[in-house]
Amino acid sequence: MDVLIAQSLTCVKQDRVLFSDLDIILRAGELVHLTGPNGAGKTSLLRILAGLAQPETGLVHTNSADTYDVPLLYLGHKLAQNKHLSAIENLTYWSALHRVNPSVESLYHILAQYQLVGLEDLPTGQLSAGQQRRVSLARTELVQAPLWILDEPYTSLDVTGVSFIQTRVDEYVSRGGCVIMTSHQALSSSHLVRELVLEYQI
DSSP: OEEEEEEEEEEEETTEEEEEEEEEEEETTOEEEEEOOTTSSHHHHHHHHTTSSOOSEEEEEOSSSBGGGSOEEEEOSSOOOOTTSBHHHHHHHHHHHTTOOOOHHHHHHHHHHTTOTTOTTSBGGGSOHHHHHHHHHGGGGTOOOSEEEEESTTTTOOHHHHHHHHHHHHHHHHTTOEEEEEOSSOOOOSSOEEEEEOOOOO
């Protein structure tokens, strides 16, 4: 089943064409690894697919709705946290924005899964970069969406953290979810990984 369809996308930044006439179909149960050199437009493409930016030309839609109506989870390479708030407070605020209402107990349970026991009530600005990344990635537990768009989710994670998130992504795909993500390392999955390569345009 098609989750998202992009047709004839062209992206221009600072008078330079990053990519043009790009067609993409994202399907349920699929992991797509978006690769390419720095400056090729990977983050720009993910933001367009998420509905956070407009292409110069082209459309992003499902068979019946534009991208703004498609339930999805977007996690950028920036953490999007208030570092004066605790992990619990950040997740509570984020949940409210997405109209979900998890119990405090469930939030503590989620953060325990992400190896943040004892750190839940500290301002996230006091946590290490890897721990802050785990708080951000914990959002994947809070909403049900058919598509995850992840921009460098492994940044600052140690080997254990990378392995945990790889497993989490694999489980999500096995249940029919679709993931498109960037990563500077090879992806490990029991499912077929489709590579989408953006070339640097001169």
